[in-house]
Amino acid sequence: MTKAAKTSISREQLCGYLDDSLCDTETARVEDALRHSESLRKDLRSLMQERDRGEHSVGAIWRRSRLTCPNREQLGSFLLGVLDAGFHGYVEFHLKTVGCAFCLANLADLEEQRREAAPHTHQRRKRYFESSAGLLRGKR
């Protein structure tokens, strides 16, 4: 979180926490606050009840629809530094200030792809495949 960010936890941050869409630092901050504040737990309870009743927010729809998330190709171009300055600045803001967990995961994956030795990746994918392929239709 940047220094100008609010010190308290907003309703939308709680909402983002429930959606697992916060970055790790912000998630840790919300969890820490929840552990120590009965009043915040009350807010969370009330938010959950509202969601249970089918109430929603513009923010939740924005996050769920990923309205401002750059796509994978744009993130790749961001890493290479080839986006135009305005959009580059916006992607940086989306990653660092908004802290979008899904885009940060994509970015980390793209960075990892540039570094990681192929045999490692191959082994991991083989393990996932072997543990799940039995569930494919026609294989049962």
Added chain:
Amino acid sequence: MASDSDRLLVQQIRQGDPRAWDHLIARYEGRLLAFVQRRLHDRATSEDVVQETFIGFLTSLPNFDERRELQTYLFTIASHKLTDHLRRNGRHPLQNAPDELLHLKLDDNPAASSMARSHERRMLESEAVARCLGQLIKDWQTEGEFGRMKVLELLFVKGWANRDVAAFLKINEQQVANIRFAAVKKIGDFIRDAGLPADVFPELHVADAP
């Protein structure tokens, strides 16, 4: 919106094609691993959670709507598996909360309340807001108006107050209020034109002129 390539992949997987399944794993495992690892900070455990995510995907495949974005669906499953893991290991922040919070967070049961508004109604409202905002954002992107996007994202997605947004972006509070007002009005009008109630969105209540 699902990509054509993902939709084709899912169709092939539904027919039991192991190559398609291998392809899907290769396409998504890295980002899922990164997503889980950011929370768990443990590589081996994170790989286990991703493995459970893929198994969960195949188990839920009969119910998967191909119009949904595959990546978002996989992240949602990963998120549930992650929460399950944290709960099993006593690491969830609500584990010891003296109330039903943990139970509520983990049991995603939209039909639990007798007061629940219909799912269809909720979907219509969501789609209307997403369509309107999506168009607004697309226009701003084309025009290079990234400052407006930042303002709205901080207000709606982060829930910051006008004052905090203005201080962070180094603009004046009136500019923030104007951007908020214009967006709220546009979304409100769009929703009403679609025959839906705008008052179900708390953010759209502040519709007075700045």
